Amino acid sequence: MLRIGLTGGIGSGKSTVSALLAARGAVIVDSDxxxxxxxxxxxxxxxxxxxxxxxxxxxxxxxxxxxxxxxxxxxxxxxxxxxxxxxxxxxxxxxxxxxxxxxPDAVVVHDVPLLVETGQASSYDLVLVVEADAATRVSRLVQRGLTAEDARARIAAQASDEERRAVADVVLDNSGPPEQLAEQVDRFWTERVAPVAG
Incomplete structure (x- = not known):
């Protein structure tokens, strides 16, 4: 069993990455x-x-x-x-x-928004971090119904990008279009997951 910890700040795109990994056959354990x-x-x-x-x-x-x-x-x-x-x-x-x-041979992805804040990084074989720039994240959260002020407060209440990068084995950048993120997930699966899980 390969245990992957997936994290990223609110509005970064964890759910999208989770869905892409599930489509590859991963078992998703969604903390939210x-x-x-x-x-x-x-x-x-x-x-x-x-x-x-x-x-x-x-x-x-x-x-x-x-x-x-x-x-x-x-x-x-x-x-x-x-x-x-x-x-x-x-x-x-x-x-x-x-x-x-x-x-026993599953790839289990633990989608844990507060992985860094709760000190769980060492619990996983790989830590995968999803990032997006702050303006993109605020925009996504406003589209979900939050005010810009609430969105910024929630982002500020979480770990910083630097803190997440410090525990990351792989960082995915989700500031661009969806197909760019999908390509990064494909590369992650091919290079880091398949050789171990295969």
């Missing part, structure tokens, strides 16, 4: 998806979040009100650390279960 799963209605994770932050983070239907929680944690580093302390261990445990269920 798992993070939603571990705080689903009725879950122990959601109960812990409500205990830590109060009923105000719940939507009327009893699900997590992500916008209300974001308003609390993005402006308060201590609150964010408290949330991370609840969610990250649950996400890691579930990611480990999913990876263990993959076939």
């Amino acid at each position: 998806r798992i993070a939603r799963e571990v705080v689903a209605p009725g879950s122990p994770g959601l109960a812990q979040v409500v205990e830590a932050f109060g009923e105000g983070v719940l939507a009327p239907d009893g699900s997590l009100d992500r916008a209300a929680l974001a308003a609390v944690v993005f402006s308060d580093p201590e609150a964010r650390r408290r949330l991370d302390g609840i969610v990250h261990p649950l996400v890691r445990a579930r990611a480990t279960e999913l990876a263990a269920a993959a076939p």
Whole structure:
């Protein structure tokens, strides 16, 4: 089993790279998806979040009100650390279960937005970082519905490009057109994955 850690800042294009790798046959373990799963209605994770932050983070239907929680944690580093302390261990445990269920010869890609921030780089055989310039990332996030100010705040709250590059085995540049990114993923698979996984 080849374990690849895939990371990059918000708006950099991790999901696109993830989809390109999945098309090559990789098993994707998506930390964002798992993070939603571990705080689903009725879950122990959601109960812990409500205990830590109060009923105000719940939507009327009893699900997590992500916008209300974001308003609390993005402006308060201590609150964010408290949330991370609840969610990250649950996400890691579930990611480990999913990876263990993959076939022994699988290429397992762990899509982990906060790989650098949570110190997980050494857990993988290869670390793949996706980058895009800040203006491109802000533009993509605004297209998703964030304000430019919120987009810049979220980018600033994450590790810098330099910090990600410091742990990267391979860096993909996603500032250009989609076909350029696809070519880089093809090259990565041919040069770094196939010789080991083949």
